[in-house]
Amino acid sequence: MASPLSLFMPVIPGTDLQKMAQDLAQFQTALGEALQSIGTVHYARTLILDGAMPNLQVGAGSKPTDNYVLAIITEYDGSFDDYIGDFASQVGDVFNAFLKYVVGGAAIIPVQSNQQAFLEYLKTNDASQAPTATPIYQAYDATVQEIYAHGIKPVSGS
Amino acid sequence: MSTTIDFSDVQGTILRGYRVDLARHFILTVTNGPKAGAFIEALVDGTDGLPRITTAVHIKPKPECFVNVAFTAAGLTALGLSDQELTTFDAGFQRGATNATTAGKVGDTGSSAPANWVGGLSNGAAVHIILSVWVDDDPAVLEKVSATLRAAFAGCITELSAHDAKALPDNHVHFGYRDNIAQPTVDGAPPRKRQIPDDQPVVPTGEFLLGYDKAGGGQYSVQPSQLSKNSSYAAFRILEQDVVAFEQFLDAYSKTAGISAELLAAKVCGRWRNGNPIELQPDDPGTFLPPSEVNNFKYVAPQLPPDDTLGLKCPIGSHIRRNNPRDMAVIGTDSVHHRIVRRAMPYGPSYDPSVPDPAPVKRGLIGYFINASIFNQFEFVQSQWSLRSSFVKAATAPGDPDGTNGNAYFNISGQDVFLGVNDPKSSSFTLAAIGQGGTNNTTITGFSRMITTVGAAYVFFPSMTGLRYLAGLLQR
Ligand code: HEM
Numbered sequence: 001m002a003s004p005l006s007l008f009m010p011v012i013p014g015t016d017l018q019k020m021a022q023d024l025a026q027f028q029t030a031l032g033e034a035l036q037s038i039g040t041v042h043y044a045r046t047l048i049l050d051g052a053m054p055n056l057q058v059g060a061g062s063k064p065t066d067n068y069v070l071a072i073i074t075e076y077d078g079s080f081d082d083y084i085g086d087f088a089s090q091v092g093d094v095f096n097a098f099l100k101y102v103v104g105g106a107a108i109i110p111v112q113s114n115q116q117a118f119l120e121y122l123k124t125n126d127a128s129q130a131p132t133a134t135p136i137y138q139a140y141d142a143t144v145q146e147i148y149a150h151g152i153k154p155v156s157g158s
Numbered sequence: 159m160s161t162t163i164d165f166s167d168v169q170g171t172i173l174r175g176y177r178v179d180l181a182r183h184f185i186l187t188v189t190n191g192p193k194a195g196a197f198i199e200a201l202v203d204g205t206d207g208l209p210r211i212t213t214a215v216h217i218k219p220k221p222e223c224f225v226n227v228a229f230t231a232a233g234l235t236a237l238g239l240s241d242q243e244l245t246t247f248d249a250g251f252q253r254g255a256t257n258a259t260t261a262g263k264v265g266d267t268g269s270s271a272p273a274n275w276v277g278g279l280s281n282g283a284a285v286h287i288i289l290s291v292w293v294d295d296d297p298a299v300l301e302k303v304s305a306t307l308r309a310a311f312a313g314c315i316t317e318l319s320a321h322d323a324k325a326l327p328d329n330h331v332h333f334g335y336r337d338n339i340a341q342p343t344v345d346g347a348p349p350r351k352r353q354i355p356d357d358q359p360v361v362p363t364g365e366f367l368l369g370y371d372k373a374g375g376g377q378y379s380v381q382p383s384q385l386s387k388n389s390s391y392a393a394f395r396i397l398e399q400d401v402v403a404f405e406q407f408l409d410a411y412s413k414t415a416g417i418s419a420e421l422l423a424a425k426v427c428g429r430w431r432n433g434n435p436i437e438l439q440p441d442d443p444g445t446f447l448p449p450s451e452v453n454n455f456k457y458v459a460p461q462l463p464p465d466d467t468l469g470l471k472c473p474i475g476s477h478i479r480r481n482n483p484r485d486m487a488v489i490g491t492d493s494v495h496h497r498i499v500r501r502a503m504p505y506g507p508s509y510d511p512s513v514p515d516p517a518p519v520k521r522g523l524i525g526y527f528i529n530a531s532i533f534n535q536f537e538f539v540q541s542q543w544s545l546r547s548s549f550v551k552a553a554t555a556p557g558d559p560d561g562t563n564g565n566a567y568f569n570i571s572g573q574d575v576f577l578g579v580n581d582p583k584s585s586s587f588t589l590a591a592i593g594q595g596g597t598n599n600t601t602i603t604g605f606s607r608m609i610t611t612v613g614a615a616y617v618f619f620p621s622m623t624g625l626r627y628l629a630g631l632l633q634r
Contacts, residue, residue, distance in 0.1 A: 039489040039551050078489065082542055085534035086490030089374025112376025115534075116249050145489065148552035149567035151560065 002042055002075040002143075004128040004136045008049075009102040013066035017058065020070070020101050021048060027094045034090040035074075036154060040083070040144055044074035046098075070102055075136065077143040084119045088112050161346035161363045161370060165214035167388040169619045171226045171290070171501050172366060172528055173214040173347045175338070178224065179295040181323040181503055182304060183394070183524065185277055185615075186287040186315045188236035191632040193314030194287075195237060199629035200310065201227060202622060208310055209291075209303060213622060214348060223303045224292040227625070228392060228526075228617035230254060233286030238631035239385075246381040247618065250532035251391055255614040256282030264540040265579045270611035276396070277319025279613035284318065288394055288617055290526075321396060321613070323503035323524045329433075331504050332399040332521050334423070336433030336446070340453050340482065342366075342497040356453040358484055361497050366390055366530050373495045378530045385628065388621030392526035393536040395502070396613035399522045401509040403608045407575075411602045415589055425589060426575040428478035435478075440471040457486045460556055467553050467566055469590045474550055474570040477577070480543045486566070487551035488543075496539050499528040522609070532616050544574035561594060568596030572603075580607040 011020065024046055035041040050058045051067030058068070080087070088095075092112040099105030104121065111118040123129055128136075148154060165173070188194040204210025212224040229237070231244055231252055244252060253260045256272040256279075266272060272280050279285055289307065293299045300322075308317065329338040339354060342361045364372030368379050369387030379386045408419040415422060420443065424430040430443035437455045438447070446452070457472065457479065459465040466472055467486070472479055479486065483493045506521025529535030542549050553566040572586030573579060582604045591598035620628055 038491070039487075078548065079542075082538060083490050085374075085531065085538070086495060088376070089491050089495060092375060110376050112372075112374055113379065114376075143548065145548070145550070145552045145567055149561070149565045 001141055002077055002136070002138060003080065004133075005072070005074045005076065005080065005122070006127040006133075007072040007122060007125050008127050009070045009072075009098075009105070009125050011048075011068035011070055011101050012103055012105075015068060015101050017048070017064060017068060020068070023097055023101075024048070024070075027097055031091060031094045034094065038083075038087065038090050040077040042075040042077075042144055044072065047071040047073070070098060072098075077145075080122075081119060084115050088115050088118055163214070163346040163363060163367065163370075164388065165216075165348065167622045168214040168367065169226045169228075169390070169621070170212035170214050170224060171526065172390045172499065172619055173344065174216075175341070175350065175501065176212075176224045176292045177351060178292045179325040180297065180300050181290060181292045181525070182300055183321045183323075184287075184289040184291075184304075184307070185279060185285055185318040185320070185613075186289060186311070187278075187284045187318055188233065188286045188314065189316055190314035191236055191238060194311070195629040195631060195633045197311050197314060198227065198237075198625055199633075201225065202625045202629065206310060207306060209306070211622065211625065216348060220294065222293065222299055225303075226290050226619065228288050228290075228394070228619045229628070230282070230285050230287075230615050230617055232283050234618065234628070236286050237628050239628070243381050246379075248378070248391055248532050250537045251616045251618060253616075254282045255393070255616045256280065256285075260537070260616075263537055265545050265573075265577070266611045266614065267579055268581075269607070270579075272614075275611070275613045277321060277613055279319075279396075279615060282615070285615050287315065288615060321505065321524055323505045326504050326508050330508075331523055332401050332506070332509060333404050334431045334509075335427055335429060336431065338500075339429070339433055340478065341499060344499070346370075352449060354449045354453045357456050359494050361494055364530060365495070365497060365535070366499060366528065368530055372530065374491065382627070384626075385618075385620055385624040387623070389624050390528055390530055390619045391532050392501075392528040392617050392619060393532060394526055394613075394615045394617055395611065396505075396524045397522045398520060398610045398612045400608045400610070401521065402515070403606070405511065407605050407608060411605065414602055415600050417589075425473050426476060426587060428472050428476035435472065436476075437466060437472040455484075457484050458553075462556050465556050467555050468564045468592070469566065469569045469588075470592065473587070473589060474566060475547060475572065475574070475588055477574055480574050481539055481577075483543070483550075487553050488549050489551055490542075490549075496535055496543075497529075498535055498539060501526045501528060522612070526617075528619075540577065544577040545579065546573070547571050563592045564590065564594060564596055569599060571601055575605070576609055578607065580605060582606050 049056045049069040052065035088111045095111050096109045108114045108117045200206040200208050201211050209225045331337045345360050345363045362373050363370035368389045412419040412422040424436045432443045432446050457466050502523045502525025505524050527536050547570040554561040569590035571588045585605050586603045589600040
């Protein structure tokens with residue numbers, strides 16, 4: 001049974017959207033490698049939303065706003081809490097880069113040294129833990145490693 | 159790599175094995191904070207006729223006794239640390255050993271539940287200090303030092319209980335195994351007197367001391383800063399071993415599995431009773447290997463032999479492979495982040511199968527499992543690796559990408575035979591054999607827990623600077 005993480009992080013007003021988007025793109029490879037190495041994450045994606053837009057999408061050429069939201073959405077196996085130290089070690093530098101753009105992020109950088117505060121931050125900003133969250137739908141009930149063990153190969157370069 | 163550590167600021171047991179035969183652990187409650195502070199100060203300075211707290215500085219000739227002192231969260235509060243400051247401490251430490259979440263996490267349930275613990279340890283709020291004394295081999299010296307300490311803390315500290323340990327010949331522990339072989343090599347720590355090299359990465363100092371870089375970057379720290387650098391934590395555990403049940407387990411299940419009782423003993427531990435790793439010595443115990451070889455092995459190699467990805471020689475679920483998977487692929491990050499320094503000794507009389515115990519005898523293992531983070535090390539290893547089998551990554555042997563010979567994922571089941579809860583309804587141990595999907599494995603099931611937790615505490619070992627600070631908090 002996988003668990004959802006739906007992290008919505010309000011971006012600090014005045015942040016340069018292009019620069020943040022570039023950083024996000026630049027760290028995708030490192031993030032992918034780290035998640036592959038952790039070995040419990042089924043899918044993950046990062047998104048930027050704009051709360052000032054009616055459809056929440058960052059519009060092409062739209063005016064800068066103070067309502068951006070950085071989102072990270074994943075499905076993972078096992079206990080997030082117990083693995084927070086491993087997670088901080090593996091994706092810490094990527095998160096340190098993202099967190100500098102978000103409200104409350106500076107206080108927990110570097111996450112490697114602030115593991116419990118990092119965990120608290122993730123929980124506070126995880127919409128999947130909100131009272132209105134509904135259980136996730138799952139097409140299969142197998143862990144990442146179980147799937148690999150049955151012969152499905154890891155996606156190389158992910 | 160080489161970090162410089164000020165050994166004179168570090169409590170000795172964190173970085174040094176004392177190589178002694180006797181130990182006594184006092185479980186203490188502070189009844190008068192300021193006076194207890196003065197007692198600790200006298201221990202730090204070695205004044206008032208008290209033995210001085212032992213640091214990691216090598217002392218020659220060997221002193222009459224070694225003394226270290228550690229505090230629970232309640233103990234730090236009793237000495238004047240604020241709640242605000244306590245929130246900066248390790249999450250597991252703050253919860254404490256008797257906390258229900260902790261107990262569930264590490265498997266202190268059923269007969270091992272905190273409510274059943276001995277010596278006042280069941281009431282975590284009253285357990286403040288663990289004061290430990292080690293002496294070479296003379297019980298009279300232990301009594302003398304104990305009397306001095308008791309006289310000095312009388313009036314400000316109540317003794318809830320005292321627990322003795324006594325080494326068995328040749329570093330053996332109950333169940334008949336040789337122990338004290340594997341320990342992490344900590345960057346900057348003094349070399350072990352008896353060098354036992356291994357083929358594992360040197361562990362960053364920050365995994366065992368606050369205030370140094372740890373594996374994966376960053377540092378562990380607490381506030382105030384005086385308590386941070388050179389301090390550490392430990393899980394203090396009293397683990398009772400049912401030797402008769404273990405012998406019966408070996409006898410019965412070796413027959414089920416069609417192997418000798420000694421081979422089963424080696425399979426569940428990962429070492430033969432004589433101490434040789436089954437990884438290097440798969441078929442018979444042989445003679446005890448020289449120190450240069452006895453810990454010098456890995457589980458994974460680019461070719462077969464010596465690769466043991468599948469756990470055909472050393473079971474993936476064996477005690478030593480669970481508690482330190484070395485280079486085996488595990489979920490999360492690698493084993494360097496989850497090492498433990500073990501400072502534990504047996505207690506109780508040795509078991510002689512030819513002279514069965516007339517009545518149940520209390521014997522087991524007592525001592526400290528040391529780390530810079532109880533949450534990421536002791537609790538992680540216990541909860542994720544000893545109590546689960548899902549931590550092993552899918553992996554196939556070299557030259558067999560499709561896993562025709564099996565996959566590591568299928569070659570572990572249940573929990574650590576030593577440290578698991580091992581409810582007979584679900585207990586399970588896998589002896590792996592070549593075959594796709596583990597189809598030829600032998601799995602033994604239905605056995606019970608043979609090691610019970612009868613006491614525990616999560617403690618903080620302040621640096622010498624930290625001890626002085628703590629001692630002065632209520633006196634100032
Ligand atoms: C009564 C309880 C226990 C018994 C009988 C026991 C027995 C043993 C034995 C015989 C060894 C092999 C000797 C050696 O490598 O030095 C060993 C290794 C080890 N044990 Fe235990 N143990 C017990 C409790 C624990 C606990 C509570 C922990 C920590 C969670 C632990 C962690 C380890 C580790 C980390 C190793 C070394 C693994 C390696 O690096 O290869 N043990 N134990």
